[in-house]
Amino acid sequence: MLDTTRLAYYFPTLSFSFEHDIRTRLQRLHLRARSTFISLQDMSHYPCTSNDIPPILIEPFILRGYRSLNQPWSYYWKSLFHKHNETINVWSHLIGILYIGHLLYYYNQRLKFYENSHSWPFAVSLCTAIIMFMCSVFAHLLHSKSETVHKTCFAIDYIGVSLHGFGSGFLHIYYSAPQWYYDKIEYQYVFILLLLGMLACLSNCFAQYYFCPPYPPLKRICQFLPCGILWIYSVIPLIIGLFPLNFPLDSCSMCHLGQIILFIIGGILFAFDLPQRFCPGALDFIGQGHHLFHLCVYLITLCQMHGVYWDYEKNQKIIDQRSKPHLIFCAGSMICLMLWNIIIVCYFRRYLREKHHVHKK
Template sequence: MSFQLSAINDEELVHDAVRYGHIISLEVYLNQNPKCINKLYTYGKSQWTPLIAACFYQHEHVVRMLLTNYKSNIEALGTITLNSIDNRLDLAEEVSALWTAGAVNNFDIVKLLIENGNANINHLIKTHSTTLRAACYHNNLKMVKYLIEHGANPYQSKKGNYTNLMLSAGRQYPAIVNYLVNELKCNINERDENGQTALYYATEIEIMFDTTRFSYYFSTIPVSFEHDISARLQRLYFRVRSTFISFQNMSRYPYTFNDVPPLFVESFILHGYRSIHQPWSYYWKSLFHKHNETINVWSHLIGILYMGYLLYYYNQRLKFYENSHSWPFVVSLCTAIIMFICSAFAHLLHSKSERIHRTCFAIDYVGVSLHGFGSGFLHIYYSAPQWYYDKIQYQYVFILLLFGILACFLNCFAQYYFHPPYPPLKRICQFLPCGILWIYSIIPLIIGLISCRFPLDLSSICHLGQVILFLIGATFFAFDIPQRFWPGGLDFIGQSHHLFHLCIYFVTVCQMHGVYWDYEKNQKILDQRSKPDLIFCAGSMISLILWDIVIVWYFQRWLREKHHVY
């Protein structure tokens, strides 16, 4: 079967095949149209050959195939658009495949093009930028050293005599500056067309307060500086500040909401998406790069570590093995850890494919269900007034278990049943059962807070903070606040999902500390109660896990059968 397509569809087919890494589709097309291997295809403002596009979208396997099977012209030139720091689109003209790979900070493709394709390492684009300059821009010292070892010219300046040293100093990259000056002997006194030196660019954006801080960069230059306490404090400040800014300047993923299927697109989030159908290593490595899920992942990775620390900390004080009254605490800590694990890895790995996306978030809902159950289990035993505990203890846990199962079921149903563009019913199916589970789980806290007298004790302050933080986070998340007011402006930090994750982390911290203080305050009352049964404590948690696994399995099977039918 051959492709019979118009010119417009022709360009769409090639672009989509390269963008999503569909190597078989691309091979079929190129086998039928071998003269198109070096053709310039237009996509928006970009004009590129398949090889340049594969470098831009960071598909190493496509680049390797084009070099090996089709002998693509590695020096063919094109035009690409890149996101600048303030999210503007910058047009880069006369770019080669190697420069493009450097511009998206993909070291593996850079090495492939140089070692397998013998690419021109000193190619100048229209502005006279080089691949080495792109590596300096991304603060990729390994790539910089590799390019130098393979013949890159470190003294090549951009138009206007804007040197690599000026760029690195201006972007606050001390390691790159140190390498350029102390090992490559770049001239720190060289001036651009406006008469400015590297020191000017460093001080222009307040990287340094004075020459003392500049000496941090150029520690081996024989210049006399006054080393007093003030200078040392300034240097310490600079190091702390540069560490913070290095997170802001982490290499980011170039994909926009137009480059991924609608299933992956979040409302009002325009940038920072990751490519789909990549090797698993691509998504694991994204843990250390900037994309619109970075904050979501790290906020809950920190939650895993802190809950693990609390498990150890409270074991030292409550003696979990010996003290059966502490077992509900163990159950709740375990459900919190599971929730953070499910959430962190769902947000880290979901972009691989549509099937993986649905599976990851179904597992995330298992974590939500478990944490809601663990929270209520904790509250009823340690924080509920005695009369309420006596009246509803076992019924409360049973109903809590049912609400946990319902939350997982309806969230999975919404995830698998509805498709973009999503109707409002999807959010109702997701938020309503979670809201019911949360409200039911905090009833013991609300009853306790109503009967409190001012000033509040530490445990009551924690419980009140826990409730307020959850309401704030849920409001941000439900109504896409604040990114609905600044579409594209809060993609990497500050969007509603980030704020919700941070609120959930602090909610859990407040919850654990507040309940521990309840335990200390009510220890005499707790000791008079019948000892919790290990089978009941662990069995209720395990039964919920099993029910949730069955739900996820059911919807996975339902999705496979649905696709098989159609």
């Protein structure tokens, strides 16, 4: 218990009780959170259920809150400010864009991106994170217009996932990898990252366009396996730097370990449709696995950027002695991956149009 008498002795001008003030503030915070939650649950929502839309648009164990198909584009843009089963998905990553924009400014003040070429991999990774969040917002907000738009939107989302996986690996190898590992695999590592990024986008687009509801387990294998391989490869520098674990962990090691644990938790929730699998319909608007996965992605990005920045501060003398990375190599590799992914998406879009045309005949 806090000894307010002793505090009053040393600070006699304090005219309020700390205990009372903290208790009051917590009660107000609880009431506001409860009011917000109740308001969200009671807010008018889109009336479509899983019985009213095509199977391709149905999320497993999500029964309500779907938006109508074939509405004007303004209908979907305005849904940003209404309650449906994608509201949390959209806003969680919109907030992510704002947060990464803040980090871009914050780290530019410390690393001087324009002047310090050793900070360019950091800037590239921040840019890929922003693109990933933007692609996700675009996909979750607009995909309900039609089956074709749904496939296109999530193909664009896969571009963002691929880019962020590449940007994460690029960040880890340059700032967090032990020097011996960096010397051994620097350029090969980035080249393999590019290939794995393209494979992740290609495999997800293939699964999205090739398989039809009811989806076989092979669809999820095609989607998650390449992304899992890309993630594992991107965190190898962190794992090498972490183990053997020496407790107590320093701040950057805690961030790296937290990033890995959060990704595993988020991936399990997303892949196995948890927790809505155990209570279908109860978590349609808030609390479903995809919402929690987005929260994990947000926290992963936070841990990643802060942990790597502390690695850079700790190893700055070693990093500054390396050959300076070329801007063309840093930005060019990101742009190269983006262009190849756009070509992949366009190819599958063309395949979908031709398939649709054949069915019409």
